[in-house]
Amino acid sequence: MCSVGxxxxxxxxxxxxxxxxxxxxxxxxxxxxxxxxYSLGTKAGKGKVTLPERVEELRSLGGNMIVGxxxxxxxxxxxxxxxxxVPGCSLMHPKAWxxxxxxxxxxxxxxxxxxxxxxxxxxxxxxxxxxxxxTEWADHARRVGMYKLAKEFFxxxxxxxxxxxxWDKENARGEKRDEYxxxxxxxxxxxxxxxxxxxxxxxxxxNKAKKLEEVLTAAARTPGVPVWGQTSINADHxxxxxxxxxxxxxxxxxxxxxxxxxxxxxxxxxxxxxxxLRLSGFFWRSLGRFPYDLGYPEFADxxxxxxxxxxxxxxxx
Numbered sequence: 001m002c003s004v005g006x007x008x009x010x011x012x013x014x015x016x017x018x019x020x021x022x023x024x025x026x027x028x029x030x031x032x033x034x035x036x037x038y039s040l041g042t043k044a045g046k047g048k049v050t051l052p053e054r055v056e057e058l059r060s061l062g063g064n065m066i067v068g069x070x071x072x073x074x075x076x077x078x079x080x081x082x083x084x085x086v087p088g089c090s091l092m093h094p095k096a097w098x099x100x101x102x103x104x105x106x107x108x109x110x111x112x113x114x115x116x117x118x119x120x121x122x123x124x125x126x127x128x129x130x131x132x133x134x135t136e137w138a139d140h141a142r143r144v145g146m147y148k149l150a151k152e153f154f155x156x157x158x159x160x161x162x163x164x165x166x167w168d169k170e171n172a173r174g175e176k177r178d179e180y181x182x183x184x185x186x187x188x189x190x191x192x193x194x195x196x197x198x199x200x201x202x203x204x205x206x207n208k209a210k211k212l213e214e215v216l217t218a219a220a221r222t223p224g225v226p227v228w229g230q231t232s233i234n235a236d237h238x239x240x241x242x243x244x245x246x247x248x249x250x251x252x253x254x255x256x257x258x259x260x261x262x263x264x265x266x267x268x269x270x271x272x273x274x275x276x277l278r279l280s281g282f283f284w285r286s287l288g289r290f291p292y293d294l295g296y297p298e299f300a301d302x303x304x305x306x307x308x309x310x311x312x313x314x315x316x317x
Contacts, residue, residue: 034281036063041289062310088129089162116153127158139170140179158189181221195229202239209263216269228281254302
């Protein structure tokens with residue numbers, strides 16, 4: 001078992017609203033603390049840029065966090081002191097928790113120890129996103145156990161599970177059950193969800209922002225757990241056939257991107273403790289990981305919208 005002691009990052013760090021270390025930067029402030037991209041790469045059309053160039057590009061767009069980073073230290077080592085990295089969100093697949101087809105704590109501990117050695121004390125790692133679409137393969141009780149075990153290795157950083165949907169189908173009847181945070185039991189330090197603004201036929205679908213109402217209702221069961229969201233923007237979905245899909249979905253100049261975030265950030269729910277629940281982190285997926293995402297050179301207007309949203313939601317000048 002890996003024992004993780006307290007992390008000392010020095011006097012330059014302040015505490016964020018959740019109580020974890022937060023660096024000063026020109027990035028997002030309350031109510032939106034974290035903004036950036038879910039996954040980052042070096043693709044740029046037929047060419048490539050260097051990793052430092054891509055990181056600096058994200059900074060210029062108002063980003064202060066990269067989530068979904070690879071499971072090595074290359075990206076955390078490359079970001080400046082005013083940016084955060086969250087490795088994952090698939091650091092531990094089902095097989096990392098199992099042995100011979102059954103759940104096995106020893107196997108999970110071995111994998112968590114390896115991750116802790118790499119990330120638990122890294123000064124640019126904000127937290128770790130250990131799982132991907134976890135409701136598809138772990139029920140509520142299992143998710144609680146996974147979270148508690150991971151916290152033994154990451155006592156001083158958030159442990160995050162990623163939810164494509166909050167509906168739980170891991171039960172004997174395969175029924176659709178809403179069991180996130182059942183009985184107030186915590187499954188994650190941050191409720192990180194998929195918020196897709198695209199219809200099945202590949203068109204912009206602003207009404208899908210209403211899904212956030214359900215997410216915030218679920219979040220109220222676990223007071224103190226912030227809510228983050230990511231929106232896939234011409235990444236790895238089946239409707240992406242080329243650069244035309246970006247224009248069809250998000251508008252010729254990315255105008256639907258601002259509309260989408262306006263709708264998301266207008267969704268607010270009062271928690272049981274009387275405090276307002278809303279998104280405190282938002283991420284576009286992706287910047288330079290897929291052929292026709294935000295890293296595609298011709299999408300300059302769409303990248304400009306990323307900066308526009310940052311100015312509106314993060315208090316940038």
